[in-house]
Amino acid sequence: MTAGIEHSTDVLIIGSGAAGLTLALKLANKCQVMVLAKGPLAEGSTYYAQGGIAAVFDEDDTIESHVEDTLIAGAGLCDRKAVEFTASEGRRALEWLIRKGVDFDEEEHDGHSRYHLTREGGHSHRRILHAADATGKEVQLTLEQQASQHANITLMERYNAVDLITTDKLGLAGDNKVVGAYVWNRSAEHVETIRAKFVVLATGGASKVYQYTSNPDVASGDGIAMAWRAGCRVANMEFNQFHPTCLYHTEARNFLLTEALRGEGAHLKRPDGTRFMPDFDEREELAPRDVVARAIDFEMKRLGADCMYLDISHKPAEFVTKHFPTIYQRCLGLGIDITKQPIPVVPAAHYTCGGVMTDLDGKTDLNGLYAVGEVAYTGLHGANRMASNSLLECLVFARSASRSIFNQLDDAKWIDDIPHWDESQVTDSDEHVVIAHNWHELRLFMWDYVGIVRTDKRLQRALRRVEMLKGEIHDYYSDFKISNDLLELRNLVQIAELIIRCAMMRKESRGLHYTLDYPEQLENPTPSVLSPSQSN
Structure with a gap:
């Protein structure tokens, strides 16, 4: 194998929840797929999702009704094309899951068995398929079982993605393209190199940036932060959904x-x-x-x-x-x-409504890089996510991303000249208290200043704190060897800055962003878009 490369695959998927595993299963009959999980495969938001998945199955329901409910919940900021695309693809996506073995609850009706549909906030009809109150667990374990049995899928647990590798970073000519990723093997405690023709971010959201969250510990915004550092735009990061209960x-x-x-x-x-x-x-x-x-x-x-x-x-x-x-x-x-x-x-x-900007195929601004699921901003959720549209988004966009990757697979090439990760200039840290202190401070001021209710003054205070922390963490990252907490803290402080800057851009109260300084809504709202090229 070429020097500097420990692993090669056609498609590297970073994240092992519903989005990542669905895409892996869609792709694996035609190419080699590698799926990275930060911890155990199931330790993501999918596993803990209770409610269900929204789709039109009831004969009294319509796709148009699902679309309108989503647009209303999104408070005027949804992209109608994304909503229509998702709702119209919903039933097919669920039927694929059912064929894979997902066992949704059923009920007897007029002597026949049919799916038991429940209703949640914002929905005008019963359209939520569920497996009791552990739908995510049923979906996750079914997809895991299918993926583990597929010869073309390699599942790698306890691997943290460190950063994306791009042709620009390697100093290669031509349009910038992703060619792989550096990943930290948590068990062996060293950085490895994976080259790939395509990379997919399926890393979930960033709610760990807050002191109180319903999310598992892995939800630290890694994919959003890595995409931002690689040059991708993000949008609507101010819209953080706080689950009420x-x-x-x-x-x-x-x-x-x-x-x-x-x-x-x-x-x-x-x-x-x-x-x-x-x-x-x-x-x-x-x-x-x-x-x-x-x-x-x-x-x-x-x-x-x-x-x-x-x-x-x-x-x-x-x-x-x-x-x-x-x-x-x-x-x-x-x-x-x-x-x-x-x-x-x-x-x-609970949920990050914004994220890495993509089209309806999951394509980002960076050639060869896709983002699927909570990590992405597709326009589906707008200023507020409607209940049970999240797993639906994972399934629908994994399906469309697979089609897009298939169309390019024959022409895609690997890059051989990828250097090893250089750890020669760093040492073991004897100051882990620094990470612990910064971690606690970050999550506390985000909760206090950038939480359910905001003000300009609170946002300005938060931005000053986050800029100071960014400097400290950058120096620490440059001087010391990688750890799980350091990688997550580095990503979370970047996420915090993106959330704050998007919140400062929005001079109104809309959906999940409520500010005492601008309690009214603007007449013609637009997404809050941040570009790395404008921030440098």
């Missing part, structure tokens, strides 16, 4: 309580047992997530309360345990019987 308990800081609870009749209540959503929106508990999250945040601050409460105990116990077995068992283990008592909840950072 994360379990408030010291032993379960990341446990999300699916929106389907409210879809099936759960009420949000103050500590005194009174409901408050009717005071905020005529849709009550089924209002879009941004409305519900702000209402909970408002009531907590108004009352000085640590949390609000989600109550489904008025429903029959058998109904609750059948539809929400995972939540029932998890809460019961913490001493909360949801069939008899309300659940303490707080909002938590």
